Amino acid sequence: MLVLSRKPGQALLVGGEIVVKVVEIRGQQVRIGIDAPDSVAIVRQELHDQVEDANRAAASRGSKNASRLASRMRRDERKENQE
């Protein structure tokens, strides 16, 4: 990983069109400003990691549980329609 030192107000240019700027340093927290094209998604790493974990957990479940859940959902829906 490339590690650079920057002061508040200083910026970095990534890939020619993404600007990452150190806006403010307050105690243990750094506020960062990002200028990027509309097409670039910016996501907090920990959120991405949580989605990875959720997806892996979901993928490890078997189809038996899926059929059971589906039939319970259909039963509920039929009940709702009858009421």
Add this chain to the structure above:
Amino acid sequence: MSTVEAPAATAGREQSGSEERTRILVRDGIPGFPGLHDWELLVDAEIDPLMWFAAADGGDTRLLVLDPRHVEPSYAPKFGPPALEAVGAAPDDPLVVLGVVNVEPDGSATINLRAPLLICPRTMRGAQVILDRSDLSMRHPIEVGG
């Protein structure tokens, strides 16, 4: 309640028995499965209203998905330019939104409303979009009778 329609384009659509498969290209990959870009949406009457989103090029990797409106009828997240760009959608294109379902061994189930799967039926491209909405849960309970 409205139900989701599988992408309507006929290209890349195959039917066998009670199962219908639609090929979906996921350019940016799915978190947790970054190397897999070629996926299929499997609509199977046996698990309706659930569907499978399965890797076409990755062994038996598959995710159970559901139209989130079955759980939250008012669910209608806004998708920004990066999400639309990822699926090649124009602003007016109809889009299919699905949530990844996690079924626990005890039978309880949750759906990820924070990071829905977005599919553009016109381009047959998909992406899992992480929404900037802390009010939406990744493990929203699916309430069903016993």
